[in-house]
Amino acid sequence: MSMGMEATVFLAALAFVWPFVGALVVAAMPAPRSREAALWMAGTGCALSVIVFMFPSVGGNASGWDDDPVQRAGRVMLAFGLLLLVLENAVQPDRLLRSLPHVCTALAGLACVAPEPAVGLGILELALAWGVFVFTRPAGQAKTGWGLIRTGSVGTVLVLSGLLLPQGSTVSGLMMACGLVILTGLAPFGQFWRDRNDSFLFLPFAGASILLAMRLRGHGGAAFEMALVAAGLVSVWLTASAGRAGDRQRLFRTFPSALALMAVGVEADVAALLFLCGWCLAGGNRSGRGWAVNVLACFPPGAPFVGCLLLLSVMTDWSWPVAVLTVCGILAAVLRAVPDREAARLFWPEDMAGRVACSVLTIMGFLVPLAMMLGAF
């Protein structure tokens, strides 16, 4: 094995281990200095994942670890999501809580690359268990924790039983799609986070579920794809019909993940990646901020807008009526459900996190289609 190959393998392994190291460092630091350390660790993790994406290790496929370029790019999105989570949260006094996003991102990255999708599901279940254990430790949170574990485990069990049925059968596809929709937390079906801290767990968790959905497509067959598209379509239209009333905002929050699931269903993996980028950088509980609303609603300069274009261009080949329905649904959702127009009009946000998110999303929106044209995916 030559020197260069050894270096790429080492870097790939380091990129997996790095968030765990980050979690240890962040937990070990005293509280006032932990945020700075977390920023450095998350930033280095982003740089590492970008390097691993550009210089992939060749021997990975031989040893059974699945490593296609889409999954590697997905890990880049997860790493930037971690950076943004650290950037916009203040200093957390609790050690376990402040290391939780690092641990969950690390486990999500491992889940996307596991040799079999079932193993990935197991790793996700571990992430769920750890996350729920950490943020339901305060008194009075036990019922919430039980609700999270219940919903997440139901999703895992559904996907597992879909994997047990023969490949390509209708029941198997439907079961796996139901399980994935629950794991992704698509709004009317299974959105199971409520509290502010929950996005520490569920941003990487839902992102990894979307990445896993791409790998489960081979087992699910046509029924799986159609069920995913149907679920995404229902979610988009429900978002549009719910409007912008205060308590219905949770529908709007999962708008990019609904579109990402549709993109997975029509086999537009690059579009799904762009929506995943939007989800990791702007999803969760940030929908109160102007820039996040811009991103969630797929307004032009940014990855989700490019993702919409790619999705629609692929979907017109898949089925015309569904494409028309999707366009109408997205337009209606943007017109009716985008909250707080005044804040959304602002293009360049004032806070640091918003600036980083906007620049990363714009760069991704240019780079990912460029990489697709150059043949990286």
Add this chain to the structure above:
Amino acid sequence: MTLIAILVPMVALCVVARGVGFLLLAGVVTALAMLVDGLTPPHEVGAVLALLFAAVPPLFLTRYQHDATLERSGAAVPFFALGLMVLLLLACSRAGSAVFPAGLCTMVAGLVAVVCRQSMVWQWAGLLTCVEGVLLSAVLGHQPVVLGVAALAGAVVLLLGGMCVHRIMPRVVPLRAAGQRSTRRAGPSDTGADV
């Protein structure tokens, strides 16, 4: 396919209808169904895990008071589970598989218990029934990877469910000895003022 594999979904229906009391029986029947099918290491591991996941919750719950959550769900819930099982059977036979999907039927019954029942202990029993079903199905289908993942999911549900039960439900407190209580009652008269 054995008779005992058909018994498993029936016992799972009893869990849906009556609660956590039937979980132990479901575990025993699942383990038997696995062992009847073969005696290879995956079968034995699966049987041990099925027994473990079914035996621990009832034992653990004896330390806590009875869960008195008012159930609003009606008597129709087991029939709903039965209907879903029949649908699953029809779909599987239409897809061309001749084997009776005992594990998946058990899983469906457990799902109905999780979704339709309100009390936490009942939902816990339902989730563990789901896990039993997936374990049985993985063992009979010779898929060791899925067996391992199902075991992990079962362990997570068992541990965190037990933790939530410990935090939510009141413990069983042993009654004081009669002699002690009588001396209290005979003591100073300010005991009544506290109440």
